[in-house]
Amino acid sequence: GMPPEVASRVMEPFFTTKDEGQGTGLGLSMVYGFVKQSGGTVRIYSEVGEGTTVRLYFPASNEFENDLQAVKSRAIDKGGSETILVVEDKQDVAVVARMFLENAGYRILSAASGRE
Structure with missing residues (x-):
């Protein structure tokens, strides 16, 4: 898990706790950008010594149901x-x-x- 001061910054572009040259720090900021662009939100739950959970929430859509029905109807x-x-x-x-x-x-x- 991450301490609160780290967890509060993980969505920032180029933020990393790794040594120089070990990572760009773009992963979660890209996830955050995609989720926001999709109308959703990201929640991080972290406890030092226990682990971290990142949850992505997206708005409900009827498009998926329509696509699913189209696939099911095909022979x-x-x-x-x-x-x-x-x-x-x-x-x-x-x-x-x-x-x-x-x-x-x-x-x-x-x-x-x-x-x-």
Whole structure:
């Protein structure tokens, strides 16, 4: 977490607690600018020795609901007799890819590497 004197300045451009050359201090100021431009606000909750939480609040919009309905209304082509080889060295990613493709109707072969 950050002490109050640091937390109060983290949205300032180029503010950093890092040594020279270790960071530009633009990250949170860019986030702040984007959120403000979007009509939202940023809240920082920080306690030294405990951690920091940065929350971004955006205004509600009906556009998302309209886009979501448009996507849901489109027909999704399902696989038929196709077989897909999923090659992924990260098991958690491979499992998700396999589940997604199997749910779409494809037969899946899996490998953890090109050699396999």
